[in-house]
Amino acid sequence: MSYALPVPTTRLSHEDRAALEAAVAALEKTSFARRLAQLAGRQIGFAGKVMPPQLQQASALAARRALEAGLRVALRSLDGKPARDGRLRHRQLAMASGALGGAIGFAGLPLELPISTTIMLRAIADIARSEGEDLSDPQTAMACLEVFALGGHGEGEKVMEGGYLALRGLFAKSVSDAATYVAQNAAATESAPALARLIGALSSRFGLVVSQKTAAQAAPIFGALGGAVVNLAFTEHFQNLAQGHFTVRRLERAYGQYEVRSEYVRIAREAGFWKKEAEV
Numbered sequence: 001m002s003y004a005l006p007v008p009t010t011r012l013s014h015e016d017r018a019a020l021e022a023a024v025a026a027l028e029k030t031s032f033a034r035r036l037a038q039l040a041g042r043q044i045g046f047a048g049k050v051m052p053p054q055l056q057q058a059s060a061l062a063a064r065r066a067l068e069a070g071l072r073v074a075l076r077s078l079d080g081k082p083a084r085d086g087r088l089r090h091r092q093l094a095m096a097s098g099a100l101g102g103a104i105g106f107a108g109l110p111l112e113l114p115i116s117t118t119i120m121l122r123a124i125a126d127i128a129r130s131e132g133e134d135l136s137d138p139q140t141a142m143a144c145l146e147v148f149a150l151g152g153h154g155e156g157e158k159v160m161e162g163g164y165l166a167l168r169g170l171f172a173k174s175v176s177d178a179a180t181y182v183a184q185n186a187a188a189t190e191s192a193p194a195l196a197r198l199i200g201a202l203s204s205r206f207g208l209v210v211s212q213k214t215a216a217q218a219a220p221i222f223g224a225l226g227g228a229v230v231n232l233a234f235t236e237h238f239q240n241l242a243q244g245h246f247t248v249r250r251l252e253r254a255y256g257q258y259e260v261r262s263e264y265v266r267i268a269r270e271a272g273f274w275k276k277e278a279e280v
Helices: 014-026 032-040 055-079 087-104 106-130 138-149 163-184 194-218 218-256 257-271
Strands: none
Touching: 014 163, 014 218, 014 257, 032 194, 032 218, 055 106, 055 138, 055 194, 106 138, 106 163, 106 218, 138 163, 138 194, 138 218, 163 194, 163 218, 163 257, 218 257
């Protein structure tokens, strides 16, 4: 997907432009594999490797079930809590669940992943609230879940042109339909068609990161604390994506989508975060 050259903008304040630049870096440059490499002190090297079919299938199924569990939390209890920054607490809880998963091994993935995903969803909701989102709005709840689909690109420095903006466009109808359904149905459940379609769309990308997480937890490079270390990287990865995602949404509310997205494209191109279709 290619984007036309944006019209230069001067409306964003210096502070908001700096926030947008940080958001672009988080959303376009961050990869889970790179974060793991930073923790391990060496290259992990997922690129070009084909995950065993058993791992791919188990990760895909676990990812879907984890997002279904997260959706249940989003539907019933993400609103009405005081504003706070619970990121450190959420990281600690995620490390604890990761240590449990690491001790159990591959067989523990279906048990551990819904727990760690629910913990991360709480952290994502806190970030959304800190950026001015109303957690009683179903659109916000669905945007929190959308974060899990934003981190599935590889470990290379560049992603396809369009990156985050293209992904949001891809999921826009599913997110909108799900939010509309929740707003109109007080007893909404994850089995409702609109919600099931959203979970299906998000889980395909979330599963890519889950398979990397599972492979890393099985590798000896992280030692006895592998599960906790990998889950720390897992949690921080999605917290960074959430910060970028909800920063963009805040700026869109303040300046309008066209203004912010035009500036987003300019920043991403100038920073060299995207590769053109001809380079693929």
